[in-house]
Structure formats: C-alpha cells, structure tokens
Amino acid sequence: MRRFAAERAKDLIRSQSLQRQNRRRYCLLSPLFPLSSRSQSRFLSSASAPDPPPAMGSPPVTLDTINPKVLKCEYxxxxxxxxxxxxxxxxxxxxxxxxxxxxxxxxxxxxxxxxxQQPITFFREVLALCDHPSILDKSETQGLFSADAIERAWQILDQIPGRATGAYSHSQGIKGLRDAIAAGIEARDGFPADPNDIFLTDGASPAVHMMMQLLTRSESDGILCPIPQYPLYSASIALHGGTLVPYYLDEEAGWGLEMSELQKQLDSARSKGITVRALVVINPGNPTGQVLAEENQQQIVEFCKKEGLVLLADEVYQENIYVPDKQFHSFKKIAHSMGYGDNDISLVSFQSVSKGYYGECGKRGGYMEVTGFSADVREQIYKVASVNLCSNITGQILASLVMNPPKVGDESYESYREERDGILxxxxxxxxxxxxxxxxxxxxxxxxxxxxxxxxxxxxxxxxxxxxxxxxxxxxxxxxxxxxxxxxxxxxxxxxxxxxxxxxxxxxxxxxxxxxxxxxxxxxxxxxxxxxxxxxxx
Amino acid sequence: MRRFAAERAKDLIRSQSLQRQNRRRYCLLSPLFPLSSRSQSRFLSSASAPDPPPAMGSPPVTLDTINPKVLKCEYxxxxxxxxxxxxxxxxxxxxxxxxxxxxxxxxxxxxxxxxxQQPITFFREVLALCDHPSILDKSETQGLFSADAIERAWQILDQIPGRATGAYSHSQGIKGLRDAIAAGIEARDGFPADPNDIFLTDGASPAVHMMMQLLTRSESDGILCPIPQYPLYSASIALHGGTLVPYYLDEEAGWGLEMSELQKQLDSARSKGITVRALVVINPGNPTGQVLAEENQQQIVEFCKKEGLVLLADEVYQENIYVPDKQFHSFKKIAHSMGYGDNDISLVSFQSVSKGYYGECGKRGGYMEVTGFSADVREQIYKVASVNLCSNITGQILASLVMNPPKVGDESYESYREERDGILxxxxxxxxxxxxxxxxxxxxxxxxxxxxxxxxxxxxxxxxxxxxxxxxxxxxxxxxxxxxxxxxxxxxxxxxxxxxxxxxxxxxxxxxxxxxxxxxxxxxxxxxxxxxxxxxxx
CATH class of the missing domain: 3.90.1150.10 (Aspartate Aminotransferase, domain 1)
Incomplete structure (x- = not known):
C-alpha cells in the first residue's frame, strides 16, 4: 500500500513537472525545480471557479486536492x-x-x-535534575549525581524565571541559556556573539524551515544548494514553493566547492529569471563528509557579499572532524577575521544537539545564530518563532550544555573528556x-x-x-x-x-x-x- | 525600534490589502483574508523579470523582499x-x-x-528517570523516586528501541508510547483508537501547521474558523497562504456555535469562489472558555459530513472543565456514538501537554489523532512529519503520561489525585x-x-x-x-x-x-x- 501510494504520488508529480525535470529524473529525484506555472495557475484560477464540494460520501481530501507542494516534497x-x-x-x-x-x-x-552510542553522562545528569528540581537538595542526590552537575542545574534553574522548566520561554529561548550559548560561540570563534542573535529551535530542521519560509516569495525565488545535499533542503524549498538552484560539488577534488561552479550556476539561474536569495553551505558536508578549507570559506563569504546572497551555514557537524589536516571554522569567524561585520554579510549559522559527539537526536535541540539582518527583518523572524511559542526547554538546556561542556577542574571533566574523545x-x-x-x-x-x-x-x-x-x-x-x-x-x-x-x-x-x-x-x-x-x- | 518596525510592517500590509480588509481594520486585525491577487501577481510575474541582485553594500533581505505571507501573519x-x-x-x-x-x-x-503552578510530581519523576536511566537501579533512587515512577520509567524505556531516549524515533513517535496514548483515548471515549492514527508533535501548534499546509493549495482554499479564535489559526493560515473564513460565535448565547451562522458563512465563502476545506472548532473554547453541548457537537459532525469538510478539533483543554453542568466529549466519541466511522468523516483531534491540569508548556509535547483519511493522504502527512524527523522524546513521553496518569492502587495515585484536583x-x-x-x-x-x-x-x-x-x-x-x-x-x-x-x-x-x-x-x-x-x- 505504501509503495502504491508513493508511486501514485510520483506519477502525479511527473505529470505536473517541467520537461527539464524529466531530463534529470534519474540523476536527481529530489525536487530541484518549482511547479510549472501551468499547474500553479490551475490553482490560482480556481478563485473564480472553486472546486465543487465533495459529493456525499466521498472523502474531502484526496491526493488530487492536497497542497501540490506537499506532494512534490521528498525526503x-x-x-x-x-x-x-x-x-x-x-x-x-x-x-x-x-x-x-x-x-x-x-x-x-x-x-x-x-x-x-551512550549519551554523555554529565549532560543527562543536568537534564534529569532540571526535570525534577525538587530532588536537588535531597541528600541521596549527592550520591547519584556529580557535584558539578548539581551546581550546573542550579545555575540553569536560576536563569529560568520562577525556575519553571515547564513554562513556555521567550520565543527565542531562555535568555540565560542564550547568554551561555553566546559565550560558547565566543570561546569557539574568538569573536563576540550576541545572545539576541540566537534563536533556539527544536533541532536544526525547524530553523532551516523558518529561513526558507522567510526568503521564499514564489517559485522565482531560488536557493543555491550543494549537490549532493541533505534532503532537508530540497524538501523545505519544495514545501515553501521556491526553486532549488543546484551547484555541484567536485567529487574528484574530495567533494570540493569550486567558486567557478557557484558563479556559473548563479548566473545561469539569474538568466532564467530566478532571484537567488541565499547560498546553503553544509560544512562539514552531508552526505559528503568533506571539511572546507579556510581559504575556500573566505571565497564563499566574498561571493555572498558580492552577489548579495544570504549565507545559510549548516554547521551541525562542527564537532565531527576526523582528520588531523582539517579543522572546523565557523563562517562567522571567517567573516570576522576578514574584517567583515553585520553590515557586510547576512549570515545564519545552524547548530544542533543531534550531532557532534553527543548525538542527542531525540532531544530536538538546536539554534540558529542570525547576524547581518536589519532589525525589522529580525522582528519578522521573531514573529514566526512566536507562532510556535518556543522550542522545548530540555532541548534548550542541552544546547546550552553542548556549547558549554565541563571545563578542566570541574568534577566531571575527566569522565566527560573520556566519553567525548572515546566517541570521536x-x-x-x-x-x-x-x-x-x-x-x-x-x-x-x-x-x-x-x-x-x-x-x-x-x-x-x-x-x-x-x-x-x-x-x-x-x-x-x-x-x-x-x-x-x-x-x-x-x-x-x-x-x-x-x-x-x-x-x-x-x-x-x-x-x-x-x-x-x-x-x-x-x-x-x-x-x-x-x-x-x-x-x-x- | 520594535514599535517602529511593527508599524512599518503594518503599513506595508495595509498598502497591499483589499478594501474589505480596511472595512474591518478595527474589528479584526488578524489576517482573515488572502493577499490581493494584484500583490500576488507582482511576485509571480517576476519570473520573467527577476529582482536585480542587491547593490553592493545593501542588505540582501529587507521587509520589501521577504515572503509577504510572513509579513502578513500576526500573533x-x-x-x-x-x-x-x-x-x-x-x-x-x-x-x-x-x-x-x-x-x-x-x-x-x-x-x-x-x-x-507546580508540575505534577509523578510526571517529572518519570521524565527525570528516562533522562538518566543509569540511576534506575541504584539504591539511592528508591529513596528519591516513587516506586511506580521507577516502574513506569522501566516500562517506557522498554518500549524504546535500545532504550535510547536520545535517538530520533519513528516520525509519528515511539510506537509503544502511541499504544499508550491510544489506550488512553479508548479509556476516555469508550471507542477504539489506533496507535497508527497518532502523530506525536512538539505541542499542538506544529500539528495545526501540518494540517494547514496539507490542505492549503492557494488563497482560494478556505478554512472555517471561529471568531474570536486563537491566533495560531489565523497565523498558520496566513503563513500557508490560505483564506480564513470566519464564523462568529454568539456572545449572547454564552459564545454558542450556531449552525445557521456556520451554514451562512460557508455558503457566502463558496459564492466568492473559495473552496472551503475544513472547519476548526476549539472545544473548550479559546479565548472564549465555552464548552460545547453534546447535541451541538452532533450537529457539527453532521455538518462536516454533509458539506465534505475536514473537522479540525482543537481539544487541548479537554481536562479543563470548571462547571458541573458541562462535560468534555471528544468529537471522535461523538462521531462514533452517532454510528459514524472512518468512511464518514475526516477528523483530526489536537491534544497538548501544555494545558490540562499539568500545564507543561515548556516540554512541547502533543499529538494529533488523524482519522478518516485515505492511506495515500496519510502517507503524505507522514512524509511531512518525516522532514522534521520526529518530535522531542521528552514531550512524547509526557504525552503518554498525561493520557495514562497513575491509577487507583498505584503508589503515587493519592498524591497525584491531590495535585490534579487541587489545581483544577x-x-x-x-x-x-x-x-x-x-x-x-x-x-x-x-x-x-x-x-x-x-x-x-x-x-x-x-x-x-x-x-x-x-x-x-x-x-x-x-x-x-x-x-x-x-x-x-x-x-x-x-x-x-x-x-x-x-x-x-x-x-x-x-x-x-x-x-x-x-x-x-x-x-x-x-x-x-x-x-x-x-x-x-x-
């Protein structure tokens, strides 16, 4: 049944899609292109001739009457x-x-x-204590939890109004936790980070959706995405009705990101009438596993600045580096080290608690750091975040922990380091x-x-x-x-x-x-x- | 600055909006109507004449170049x-x-x-133990946690593959937890519930978004919503580009839901070329606080069946009833007690851990129970759920707990009952x-x-x-x-x-x-x- 339905969906998509899509059917099943304007206008024109109400007994919703963007999305x-x-x-x-x-x-x-893979003990100790703070001052707790986990839980609770881990937070996340994350980013990059630029989210995926939603007005808005790409990007672009503008990573060059290819694809998209809004870079790469060289990152920053593109930097694997000759540098650090600031480049960095050495996928924590946007646009992002009220507090706490793990001298430091290094x-x-x-x-x-x-x-x-x-x-x-x-x-x-x-x-x-x-x-x-x-x- | 930006956004919206909106400006600031086709076509026509790339030094994103649906949304x-x-x-x-x-x-x-308001102790005990299962068999744990919380934590962990509370789950949520929720629904309604109909979500809001996304193809798709309404509905309809079709609750009749008003608004929307897809009913009401009478609910079910509308039942306040002469009945129970089943009505019931006597807003747990949709449409809902991977596991566990609280005879039952009844x-x-x-x-x-x-x-x-x-x-x-x-x-x-x-x-x-x-x-x-x-x- 599943298979049949999937096939039917694909048939529908095929019948709606452009010829150029057919040309690539086997090379790229993900939706890289918008719906044809013909099929789109079918829906717009229905304003004057609405669908008749479903006949008695027939279902009100069928594959033919759902949002075609949903049908088109693949994952x-x-x-x-x-x-x-x-x-x-x-x-x-x-x-x-x-x-x-x-x-x-x-x-x-x-x-x-x-x-x-086992979770990092310290992180889970803190989460458990924040979930059930009334055990914090019981004597048995000292025997079950490390002293610094108890202390950290108190610190976190003190940052939450009323110590209420069951309350909706600020739409961007608890301010004290954003302070901690900003401090973690500063320690990582050596450049300042502003807690007001942090938007805590239920993993990185909703953050990506939020940005795609903000940037996509119609199918003539495009987003430059690497091919191969993580299908969250093609799926969210399809769901928001935009156009994925592909740029190919160079497999022969270790999945390198060639600037000439970027320029070529940007120019080509523009010549087809696409307004390219942003460039997605996944570093370290997914599914490709490459780590960008610093010089390459500088070129990318320069390119976005020159071409007026938002840089959407998927940096969720920042802790996962396996070769001695490569290092992770955030795009924010790169841009700052080039002397660029908020007026030079619009940059969004996505981070998640699902990856790294911690791998806490089920906790759905993450954040995006949004820099170089005007106050009024930022307010619109805030509004969209507000409609879902806030991300889950457990995930928020965990995001603050992964950006501020135990430090040398803390009781848990040695065991934490062993767990982390063992996994990596x-x-x-x-x-x-x-x-x-x-x-x-x-x-x-x-x-x-x-x-x-x-x-x-x-x-x-x-x-x-x-x-x-x-x-x-x-x-x-x-x-x-x-x-x-x-x-x-x-x-x-x-x-x-x-x-x-x-x-x-x-x-x-x-x-x-x-x-x-x-x-x-x-x-x-x-x-x-x-x-x-x-x-x-x- | 915030105020200024908000004013500017509103000015932009005003300049884009229909005259009929102006007529209602003061009565309803929420976006009840779609963008005018004029402003829409401005964007569609840009396919042949794209925006020029932003000039060097000018920001790539401004209020004028973001998705107008975002601008239009209010919360x-x-x-x-x-x-x-x-x-x-x-x-x-x-x-x-x-x-x-x-x-x-x-x-x-x-x-x-x-x-x-303090959280329910039993729920938090179970969450803490699931967060840090390695303390489950330590002797100190017996002194800190109730025996049935420990037992429940074991039960839950046994339902999670590998006891991994840090893993992504099935896109609909952990099967064992959905089993528990289905059992809770059965106990509540006296009719069977299928765990495969349950989609666990990060609170009810993402579930509502998912359904709006599924049902909305263009501005000529409409959703019947109560006025007054909870602004999640107007916001999500605006974000997905549909049309809110208002029906007015009768304040003089204690915010009653009059069938004649429903019919009038449906007919009126259809005469304007709107394809009405669904009816939103919030019961108990938000912001209005009324509880629907059983007979009224039967009329609503009959109406949706007759008119071929999906019934979107916001039932997140199902535990919050304050008057002896009213009782909560789920729409699913009502439909079943009328002899209707999956072939008769498409029904989505939204539930959340944020409300009730538990009020665990920050945990972002909830579910929707989706019945009366064909397998192929259900598969599309599953796909959209998959793009965000899964909802947070803590919220999933909590959703299973609120639908299956301690029972008479459990160690925690008396204290649980006291806490619950005290709050209510x-x-x-x-x-x-x-x-x-x-x-x-x-x-x-x-x-x-x-x-x-x-x-x-x-x-x-x-x-x-x-x-x-x-x-x-x-x-x-x-x-x-x-x-x-x-x-x-x-x-x-x-x-x-x-x-x-x-x-x-x-x-x-x-x-x-x-x-x-x-x-x-x-x-x-x-x-x-x-x-x-x-x-x-x-």
Missing part, C-alpha cells in the same frame, strides 16, 4: 527503503530466521544513540575502516570522511544492473540499495535521494554502527557486492 | 504588548519603584507554570472570582469560563476612549489593554488580536495567576477601570 532519508526495513525488522521479530541476517542495521540516518576517536576509526572497505570493492570509489557522520561512495554500476533497475522502474542506485538491504539487513540511502551528477551513482552510509559491529558490516557488504557484481557484470 | 498573544511588558519588567528590575506596581502579571498567555478546583475558583469581578465593573460583561484557561470580557468603551485610541492609531481595545498594563502591570491581550464582531471590544485574560494573587489582580483591575472610565466617560 529520502526516511523514504521507502526505511519502510521496507521496518517491515523486515518486524518479520525478523515475529519469525526469526526468515531472512539471511538477524538484525537490521540502520546506516541511513545520523542517529548515533539508536545504534548503541572511535568514529574516526570507523570512518577509515569503512572508507577502506568501500575502496577495496570492484567499481566503488570513496572519498574520505574528513568530518560529519557519512561516507558517500560512488558505484560504477554495470549496464546490466542499470537495465535491471529500469525494468522495475527504480533508479539504479536505489536498486542497488534495495538489493543490499534484502541480502544483508544494512539500510543505506541511494544517491538519487541527495542528488548527484547525472549518470553517476552513489549511496550514503553512516559511520555509526558500533565498533564491534563494523567487521560484520564490512564482510556482509563485501560479500553482497561481489555477488551483485557477479550477477550483473557486463 | 497577538506574543505581540507588541508583551514586548512592552518585558521592557517594563527590565525597568522594574534595574530601577525598583520606577512604576506604580512591583511586578508584571502575565495574563496574556496560557502558561501556568510561569505563574507558579483552584482554577475553577479563580475563574469564578475573575468573572464576578469583571461583571461588577461599569460597561463590562463577561460570560463564564466553563472550561479552558481564559475569560474574554466585553468592554463597552466610551466614545471618548475610542477617539483617544484613534488619535494614537491604536485599536480601542488595544488602547485599553496598554493603559491597563501601564497602570497595573497586568498583561492581557486585546480582542482585536482574536477577532470580534465589528464595533465590539474585548480582551482575553487568563485565569492563571496563583490564588493568593487574585485579590490583588481584582483590586488593581477595579481601581484602574474606574479611573479609566472616569477619564473617558462620555
């Missing part, structure tokens, strides 16, 4: 393959031995704790092992994961496999991923969900399975791939 | 008066005695814990005292708060006051509210933020100040009102 990371994986998992539970594997390994999504060094090892494994396979090449949580290997698929995929109306990389799942229980996401250069095929695989499972992942992958190639080799 | 509950209140609070802190009151009393928003009976007393106080004032009439958390008194303002308000370009009720704030520190929201019959004036006042503060609220209100009337009496 591969939780797409069909995950539904299939969930079904297989259920089958394994009800009927052990029914598949050639005994568990599903979700490598489709950056969700570390779902694969066994293990992630670096896992990234390397998986990268090597991919590169050892016939027809697969894989850039290194310098950061983030993913590898994005390229598969040179045999023509016979491509034909087999076409025969079942599936993109070739999705065909490969489905076969992989059926054979091994490993869930990865096809490159077509992220976008890729036409005619190339990839998949995204997280580096998150726990270290003791990595050998099995590698051997299952290897065995599958060999069989696949044997079956389809031209 | 009175957190509007200008709250900004002023926050400024006054800051002034009081820095300079005690600088105003004729010593604290700000926020009666603008249903935020109980911000005014001193106190709210009932406060509602009555405030209602009586309002009704004792010259020119004020106030319906009783049968439920919810608000009173919405009507003020018969003297002509002289209306003229004074016009002289400062303020709606007369907003003028009154501003004067009240300046004189007493009490923050209430003008009726013009919720909508009201043209020529009538109201304000919304929560019943949430703690009981020991109510006498002061009453005396300050009374004193202010007398002076105001003395100043402006015709």
């Amino acid at each position: 591969a990371v939780r797409g069909e393959i995950v539904s299939i994986a969930q079904r297989l998992q259920q089958e394994l539970k009800e009927n052990p031995g029914s598949h050639p594997f005994d568990e599903i390994l979700y490598c489709n999504i950056g969700n570390p704790q779902s694969l066994g 060094s293990s992630l670096a090892r896992r990234a390397k092992i998986l990268e090597n494994a991919f590169n050892s396979l016939e027809g697969i090449t894989c850039n290194r994961a310098e950061g983030a949580m993913y590898l994005f290997p390229r598969i040179d698929l045999p023509q016979k496999a491509i034909k087999a995929a076409e025969a079942v109306k599936t993109a070739p990389d999705a065909f490969y991923c489905r076969r992989l799942l059926d054979a091994t229980g490993i869930v990865v996401v096809a490159g077509s969900g992220f976008g890729q250069v036409p005619g190339t095929w990839h998949f995204r695989c997280t580096i998150l399975p726990q270290e003791d499972k990595i050998p099995a992942v590698v051997s299952r992958l290897t065995e599958f791939h060999k069989k696949f190639m044997d079956e389809f080799r031209d | 009175a509950v957190r509007g200008e008066i709250v900004s002023i209140a926050q400024r006054l609070q800051q002034e009081l802190k820095e300079n005690p005695g600088s105003h004729p009151f010593d604290e700000i009393l926020y009666c603008n928003i249903g935020n109980p814990q911000s005014l001193g 009976s106190s709210l009932a007393r406060r509602a009555k005292i405030l209602e009586n106080a309002f009704n004792s004032l010259e020119g004020i009439t106030c319906n009783r708060a049968e439920g919810a958390m608000y009173l919405f008194p009507r003020i018969d303002l003297p002509q002289k006051a209306i003229k004074a308000a016009e002289a400062v370009k303020t709606a007369p009720d907003a003028f009154y509210c501003r004067r009240l704030l300046d004189a007493t520190g009490i923050v209430v929201v003008a009726g013009s933020g919720f909508g009201q019959v043209p020529g009538t004036w109201h304000f919304r006042c929560t019943i949430l100040p703690q009981e020991d503060k109510i006498p002061a609220v009453v005396s300050r209100l009374t004193e202010f009102h007398k002076k105001f009337m003395d100043e402006f009496r015709d």
